[in-house]
Amino acid sequence: MGRAVVIPHQGLDDLISLLKAQGYQVWGARETDGALELGPIAAAADLPRGRIEAAEAGTVRLVDGPRDAVFDHTLPMQGLKRAVYPAQERLYRTGPDLLTEAEPVEAPPTAVLGVRPCDLAALDTLTAVFEGGPFVDTRVRQRREALLLIAVNCMRPAATCFCASMGTGPRAEGGFDLAIDELIEAERHVFVVTAGSARGREILDQLPGEPAGEADLQAARAGSRACAEAQQRRMAGDAEAVLKRSYDHPHWAAVAERCLSCANCTMVCPTCFCGTVEDRSSLDGAEAERWRRWDSCFTLDFSYLHGGAVRNETASRYRQWITHKLAHWHDQFGRSGCVGCGRCIGWCPVGIDITAEVRALAAGDPAAGGLRRTADG
Numbered sequence: 001m002g003r004a005v006v007i008p009h010q011g012l013d014d015l016i017s018l019l020k021a022q023g024y025q026v027w028g029a030r031e032t033d034g035a036l037e038l039g040p041i042a043a044a045a046d047l048p049r050g051r052i053e054a055a056e057a058g059t060v061r062l063v064d065g066p067r068d069a070v071f072d073h074t075l076p077m078q079g080l081k082r083a084v085y086p087a088q089e090r091l092y093r094t095g096p097d098l099l100t101e102a103e104p105v106e107a108p109p110t111a112v113l114g115v116r117p118c119d120l121a122a123l124d125t126l127t128a129v130f131e132g133g134p135f136v137d138t139r140v141r142q143r144r145e146a147l148l149l150i151a152v153n154c155m156r157p158a159a160t161c162f163c164a165s166m167g168t169g170p171r172a173e174g175g176f177d178l179a180i181d182e183l184i185e186a187e188r189h190v191f192v193v194t195a196g197s198a199r200g201r202e203i204l205d206q207l208p209g210e211p212a213g214e215a216d217l218q219a220a221r222a223g224s225r226a227c228a229e230a231q232q233r234r235m236a237g238d239a240e241a242v243l244k245r246s247y248d249h250p251h252w253a254a255v256a257e258r259c260l261s262c263a264n265c266t267m268v269c270p271t272c273f274c275g276t277v278e279d280r281s282s283l284d285g286a287e288a289e290r291w292r293r294w295d296s297c298f299t300l301d302f303s304y305l306h307g308g309a310v311r312n313e314t315a316s317r318y319r320q321w322i323t324h325k326l327a328h329w330h331d332q333f334g335r336s337g338c339v340g341c342g343r344c345i346g347w348c349p350v351g352i353d354i355t356a357e358v359r360a361l362a363a364g365d366p367a368a369g370g371l372r373r374t375a376d377g
């Protein structure tokens with residue numbers, strides 16, 4: 001681990017000013033309409049100080065927390081996916097001359113303050129998806145390379161978090177430029193700031209603060225351990241095997257009775273990467289544009305082949321999502337597609353819980369019948 005300094009809680013504004021002076025726009029979690037959204041911040045006062053999520057299956061709302069912490073909240077609605085892979089973007093346009101013009105990528109240097117360890121893991125996963133194969137998505141890469149990542153190690157979990165069981169948190173062990181631990185003891189309120197990259201070290205060298213002592217470093221680690229122990233949910237360790245033997249499980253029909261096929265879970269998931277491409281033309285046909293936008297395996301059109309959709313039933317769409325996420329992602333990318341952020345649990349309007357569904361599949365008898373492979377995808 002790199003050099004670490006302790007700054008007073010007011011020092012967060014020094015950090016933000018320093019980042020701006022170096023040409024970064026600064027993003028953080030802002031309270032908007034009772035929820036947290038990732039976006040530009042001007043000062044530390046824009047962060048949701050003293051606020052935490054009251055999150056449960058089917059509900060996420062911000063409430064006053066028990067202490068005056070800047071980072072006791074956990075996650076904004078969406079992770080870093082939005083920053084590297086916008087929900088929709090124009091790729092090309094062409095005019096009456098039929099010359100095709102690629103849309104330039106806007107990637108201003110952006111410092112994201114308060115990235116949680118699970119979201120760092122999710123960005124690493126997206127990088128494997130978009131940049132790990134023979135065809136690199138250069139639009140995603142340009143945006144990712146413009147990010148300066150300032151992690152915050154979690155000191156309290158939301159009730160929907162299960163990163164500890166996925167090995168992705170609540171402490172960031174890498175993948176950041178700077179990492180922050182917030183320590184509050186009696187009258188003392190400080191941040192321990194640790195460098196995790198050469199860029200981070202350069203910034204840390206200019207930040208007014210004292211070298212971190214052993215007691216603060218230990219307190220920071222103890223806070224992360226306590227956060228892991230306080231997590232109420234966990235993913236079954238054999239989720240991949242459970243999913244791979246559950247293709248015909250009767251539980252899919254039970255999930256489908258509740259699932260609305262609304263696609264919320266895939267929209268908030270920081271690793272769901274499916275997209276579609278649309279061509280749009282002006283009414284007179286003189287101009288045309290090609291757009292890319294997020295898509296979801298929960299929509300009917302997603303599995304459309306000539307003649308119709310392959311996955312007509314909600315049961316087969318939910319099965320597709322969770323089986324890809326927790327099982328076949330391992331075959332494709334050598335890792336789970338889930339980082340345990342819990343967003344899909346909180347933002348599902350009917351409270352479907354990915355950890356509970358895996359438990360139900362593990363407990364039931366897959367031989368008892370259910371969806372037929374030949375009937376519906």
Ligand code: SF4
Nearest residue numbers: 269338339341342344
């Ligand atoms: S599947 Fe759910 S818990 Fe896992 S990364 Fe996606 S949103 Fe987070």
Ligand code: SF4
Nearest residue numbers: 259260262263265348
């Ligand atoms: S699991 Fe929940 S969020 Fe996902 S599609 Fe079904 S109802 Fe919507």
